[in-house]
Amino acid sequence: MGPLVPxxxxxxxxxxxxxxVVGIGxxxxxxxxGFSSSRKLAGMFYGYDTVVLKVFFTAAITAMLGLLFFxxxxxxxxxxxxxxxxxxxxAIVGGIIMGAGFIIGGFCPGTSVxxxxxxxxxxxxxxxxxxxxxxxxxxxxxxxxDFYMSGSLGPIKLSDILGLSGGFFxxxxxxxxxxxxxxxxxxxxxxxxxxx
Amino acid sequence: xxxxxxxxxxxxxxxxxxxMVPENTTKPxxxxxxxxxxxxxxxxxxxxxxxxxxxxxxxxxxLQLIDVRTPDEYQxxxxxxxxxxxxxxxxxxxxxxxxxxxxxxxxxxxxxTIGSHQGWMIxxxxxxxNNYVLQGGLNYWFDTxxxxxxxxxxxxxxEFARYDFRKAASGVFGGGNAAALAxxxxxKASKPKIVRKKKKKAPAGGC
Numbered sequence: 001m002g003p004l005v006p007x008x009x010x011x012x013x014x015x016x017x018x019x020x021v022v023g024i025g026x027x028x029x030x031x032x033x034g035f036s037s038s039r040k041l042a043g044m045f046y047g048y049d050t051v052v053l054k055v056f057f058t059a060a061i062t063a064m065l066g067l068l069f070f071x072x073x074x075x076x077x078x079x080x081x082x083x084x085x086x087x088x089x090x091a092i093v094g095g096i097i098m099g100a101g102f103i104i105g106g107f108c109p110g111t112s113v114x115x116x117x118x119x120x121x122x123x124x125x126x127x128x129x130x131x132x133x134x135x136x137x138x139x140x141x142x143x144x145x146d147f148y149m150s151g152s153l154g155p156i157k158l159s160d161i162l163g164l165s166g167g168f169f170x171x172x173x174x175x176x177x178x179x180x181x182x183x184x185x186x187x188x189x190x191x192x193x194x195x196x
Numbered sequence: 197x198x199x200x201x202x203x204x205x206x207x208x209x210x211x212x213x214x215x216m217v218p219e220n221t222t223k224p225x226x227x228x229x230x231x232x233x234x235x236x237x238x239x240x241x242x243x244x245x246x247x248x249x250x251x252x253x254x255x256x257x258x259l260q261l262i263d264v265r266t267p268d269e270y271q272x273x274x275x276x277x278x279x280x281x282x283x284x285x286x287x288x289x290x291x292x293x294x295x296x297x298x299x300x301x302x303x304x305x306x307x308x309t310i311g312s313h314q315g316w317m318i319x320x321x322x323x324x325x326n327n328y329v330l331q332g333g334l335n336y337w338f339d340t341x342x343x344x345x346x347x348x349x350x351x352x353x354x355e356f357a358r359y360d361f362r363k364a365a366s367g368v369f370g371g372g373n374a375a376a377l378a379x380x381x382x383x384k385a386s387k388p389k390i391v392r393k394k395k396k397k398a399p400a401g402g403c
Contacts, residue, residue, distance in 0.1 A: 065211070079289075165218075166219055167215045170215065174210075177207075181204075
C-alpha cells in the first residue's frame, strides 16, 4: 500500500503538514538528546563523546530495517521510494566542507536551529554563517557548476554496485554500526573529558 | 544482559532474518478479485471503434493508442500514432510512465481483443487508470471503419448516420478497399518517446 503520498493514499497537500509534525518531533528529540550543545557535537571529533554517531546510526538502522521488513510484508513498494542521486566528486568535497564546518562551528544545520531555539547565541551566529554560505554558493554557482554536476551516478545503491541483496547488505551495515559503537565507547574511555 | 546488549542482539537478529529472506519484488495487485469482477461486468474498459476513429480524425491529443501485438505485426500495420508495447514487456519499467499515468487515454488494441484484454487486466489490477480496450480489435476495425457495409434500407436513421461516418472515416484512413490491407504502411516504427513523470522531490535529509 505504501508509500502513502506517492500512491495518493494521503493527498500531496498533506506533505507540508506531515513534514511540520515530523520536524517538530525531530527537533524535540535532537534537543532532548543534548544535540543543542556544540561541545557534544564536537566531542565526536575529539573522541570524548560519540553519542552523535550512535544516535544517527541507530536511526539509520531502524529506518533501514523498517523499510526492508515493510517491503517483505508487502506494505511498501520500495521502487517508488525516492533515492537521492549521487554526484561522487561534489559529494566528497561537500562532505569534507560539511565535516570541517561541523567541528569548527559545533553544529550541523539542523542542530543549530535547535540550539538557536533555546537561545544559544553561538547557534544564531552559526545560522548567519549558513546564510552567508548559501549566498556565496548561489552567486558563485557558475564557477563551480561543472564540478557540482561531476561524477553523476544517478540514484544508485551500494548494495546494487556490490551485487549484494538489500537484506544481506543491511546485515553488514548493522554489524559495522555495532563495531563502530564499540569503538566509540573505547574512544570515550581513551579520551575522557570531565565537563563539557 | 543489559538493555543495551539486548537491543544489539535484537538488531543483529533482525539483520540476519532480513539477510536470509529473498527480496520482495512482487508488484502487488491493488484491486481485489471482487473489484475486478465488477469492472469486467461493467465493461467500462471498452471503447468503440467509432469513438477511436472520431478521436483520430479530430486529432485528440489525449488519445494514446497502444499496440500490444508483436513488433512484426506492428511493422506491417498499425493505427496512426500507436506505439508498440508487446504484451511480454508491458510491465517493464521503461513503459511504466506510459501505463501508469493520469493524463492520456490509453487505448490498447490487438488483432482481436484477447491480447488487449490480457494487458488491460494486468494493468487494471495494478491499479493503473485510464487504460481502455479497443472493442473488437483490429479485425473489427477493418470490418466496420475501413470497409463499412451499407445497412439494409429498412434500418433506422442512426444506422445510416453511422454508415456515413464510417465511410468518411474510411476515406481518411485510406481504406475502402482490400488493397489497404495488403499494402504495408511505410511509416517507420516510432519508438515510444518516454516522457518521465516528474519525480516528486523528496525532502532533503540530513540533520
